[in-house]
Amino acid sequence: MADANNLIINAANVTVNGTGSDSGSGGNDNNDVLNWVALVVSLVALLGTVAQVLQQYYASAAGYSNCGESVMGEWHKSKSRKFRLTELRFEVQFEAPVIFVCPPSNTKGPVKNEPIHFIRGTKESLANTRALLPQDEEKHRLEALKENQVHTADNERATWVTLLSQLQYMEKQSADWQDQQLKNNGPRNPLPSLAQFEDHSLAIAVQSKKRSWDTMPLEVRKPYATTAMCHLLEIAAMMGIYWKEFDRSKDKYRAEGNGYMLTGEQARDLGLMFTFRISGKSHFEENRVIPVDEVKELCCGYASTIFKETKDNRRVEFPNEESKDLGLLQLGSMAEIAETMVLMECNTNTANYFRQDGHKHTHLFPVPFELLGMLGKTLHIRNSCYRMLPNPTPCQWDKNFFNLRKLVKEYANTIQEDEALPQIPQIRALEDLALGVVSAIKRDKNLKIPGYSMHLLNTLHDALDKCDEYLRFDRCDDEKAKADRRDLVQMVLREHFQEILKMINDPEDDKVMSNPAQRVGEDSDPEKRRARQFHELSAANPEERQVKFMDIYFYTVLDQVRDRAVQSLIRRQSSTRYAPSTHERESSVDSAKSATMKAASAPSTPTLTAVRPASPRAPLRTYDSTHSAPLLQLPHDGSKPLFPDEIDTELGQEAAAIWCTLVFRMLCWLLLHDFHKKDVQIPKSELLGSRLPVYIA
Structure with missing residues (x-):
């Protein structure tokens, strides 16, 4: 001037x-x-x-050039200058997304008075979220490079713009794949109606929030998107991104998978800042995660069960509180699995198998998956082809060592051939369900892409519903009877996992297998023979594993579980009714043996004596039935209660039927749902529902 x-x-x-x-x-x-x-x-x-x-x-309008199209994509149209007369300067304002996860029916978002736009992969959704599909993003980028003649990497773009584009791609490609599956694998006449977006209970939503460049931290040079820690975990799980490092003490986070990389660290004056990158090719077909609300629990190491009350509005009141019943299982670490075993009232040895190093907890597959299959809530959406779930356990799900389809077939063969099983309605119903599933498996085998036919998935879903109805006693209006059924189910579960983990970790197993010459003298001892069965299972050839597995379960494990579950239930009812004690622990293996010896002098009752010649099964043991009052009012057919003179046979049959139902349910659940081999849970259970703000660069 x-x-x-x-x-x-x-x-x-x-x-x-x-x-x-x-x-x-x-x-x-x-x-x-x-x-x-x-x-x-x-x-x-x-x-x-x-x-x-x-x-x-x-x-004076600082940051205006940092909100250009090359940085924000279509969101750059929201930038503007606003003159501050009192300060004689311009202020830069722009809109940035707030990303969160909720059901499609949700009408309330974190930003008040702003519309909620769901990511659906449609043209309307693309316009509302101001995003482009990846192919359109690439075309637009190449045109810009051609005009500017700059052939360098496109690193100016904010990574949340790429994230929104990939989320739209996820919804579009998975929907197209599911439509193709219906055409290729679905029944010809009539075609079932596919589950629609409104049938999902989990969706990714976006709201816009107006921001000012004046509030941007000095170290941040690009507009950022906002979300919460729990939503970021859920979005990563939905996209098939698996955490490799999750160190909250050093604020170092890294997740990889499905061609993506997500890294996070602390940004000064802001908080946790995550960066989303594309590292390779991605696809959303058979690996698409089932869009159900329970994914929020699974990605933090929790799993809802069939006993969870539907009236529960929140999963846990406080993330750090312990579960008080079997409605919600904690499986995120070995220590949490040990606590779950304690919750099931297992003995200390069983909990220590997970709490202490050096113990084994795998047969054909890790035992925590068996628990998940027996009790886990059915998460498959009827008339949909999605099967993948986040792995809530620290164990790897590797299907190279077993074949679930063959296991189901062997289960159906065994439950038909085993004459020692009680011929009660539930066992006959399980035979029919197993044959129906085997038939659906055979039909699915001949299709273009086996494992995803609508007929097979719905058949498995129906079978699980029937099992749940029996285990929960849904048709009974008597709350006392329902509670008794749950007690017996819990006893069977407890004794089953105590027996399985004891057999897997039996020290005699290792001694005998390490010295084959000793095996000759051990063959006459049933206990020694039983101790090495799981070791023999590991040594079996692939075509023999499934048969050996079912033989162990039906002709060894079932006998022990049935007898001890009945013992424990009678002892619990007896001690509660006649001699309550606050110091007595539930029966362990040794106490069960002593109770059996004591019961040998009691009057005998009718027993199940049919056995399989190749694998003789012990008949039902007799128990003390001298009490004048009934020990348990558990109706078996609705006609009359069980009294002491018949309780042993009836309870033994009921326990055997519950065990068979749990094993069949486990096989069907694991066949209906799937986990990625590289997905292993890193402990973060306290982040379930965490609203800690995090930012995406």
Whole structure:
């Protein structure tokens, strides 16, 4: 501005001097020329001054160039300058997304009075979320590169723009794949109606929030998106991204999978900042996670069970509180699995198998998956082809060592051939369900992509519903009878896992298998023979594993579980009714043996004596039935209660039927749902429902 003023003064001086020295018409002409020159110079100087002033005001709009299309994509249209008269400067305002996870029916978001837009992969959803599909993003990028002739990596883009694009791609590709599956594998006439987006209970939603560049931290040079820690975990699980590092003490986070990478660290003056990158090819077909609300629990190491009350509005009141019943299982770490075993009232040895190092907890597959299959809530959406779930356990799900389809077939063969099983309605119903599942498996085998036919998945879903109805005693209105059924189910579960883990970790197993010469003398001892069965299972060839597994379960495990579950239930009812004690622990293996020896002198009752010649099964043991009052009011067919003179046989049959139902349910659940081999849970159970704000660069 000083230079411009000097130019104006000099021009005025030139004008005055010219006027005083010249005379006549020639002088007048010269004066006119000088005046015009001075005027032009003055105008140029004035314009320069005005331009300089305007530039300084516009320069006060810090961050405006950082909100361009190359950074924010379609969101750049929301940027604007707002003049602050009191401060004589411009403020830059823009809109950035708030990303969260909720059911499609949700109408309330974290930003008040802003519409909620769900990511659905449709044109309307793309327009509402201001996103482009990846192929359109790439086309747009190449056009920009062609115009600018700059052939470098496109690292100017905010990573949340890429995230929104990939989320839209996830919904679109998975929906297209499911439509194709229906055409290829579905029954010809009539075609079932596919589950729609509204049938999902989990969706990704976006709201826009107006922000000011004035509030941006100094280290952040691009607009960021906002979410919460729990939502970020859920989005990562839905996209098939598995955590490799989750160190909250050092604020180091890294997740990889399905061609994506997610890293996080602490940003000064802001909080946790995550960066989303594409590292390879991605697809959302058979690996698409089932869009159900329970995914929120699974990705934090929790699992809802069939005994969870539907009236529960929240999963846990406080993330750090312990579960008080079998409605919700904690499986996120070995220590949490040990606590779950304690919750099931297992003995200390069983809990220590998970709590202490050096113990085994795998047969054909890890035992925690067996618990998940026996009790886990059915999460498959009827008339959909999605099967994948986040792994809630620290164990790896590797299907190379077993074949679930063959296991189901062997189960169906065994439950038909085993004459020692009680011929009660539930056992006959299980035979029919197993045959129906085997038939669906055979039909599915001949299809283009086995494992995802609508007929097979719905058949498995129906079978699980029937098992749940029996285990929960849904058709009974008597709350006392329901509670008794749950007690017996819990006893069977407890004794089953105590027996399985004891057999897997039996020290005699290792001794005998390490010294084959010793095996000859051990064959006559049933206990020694039983101890090494799981070791023999590990040594079996792939075509023999399934048969060996079912033989162990039906002809060894069932006998022990049935007898001990009945013992424990009678002892619990007896001690509660006649001799309550706050110090007595539930029966362990040794106490069960002593109770059996004590019961040998009691009057005998009818027993199940049918056995399989190749694998003799012990008949039902007899128990003390001298009490005049009934020990348990557990109706078996609704006609009469069970009294002491028949309780042993009836309870034994009921326990055997519950065990068979649990094993069949486990096989069907694991066949209906799936886990990725590389997905292993890293302990983070306290982050379930965490609303800790996190940001996406």
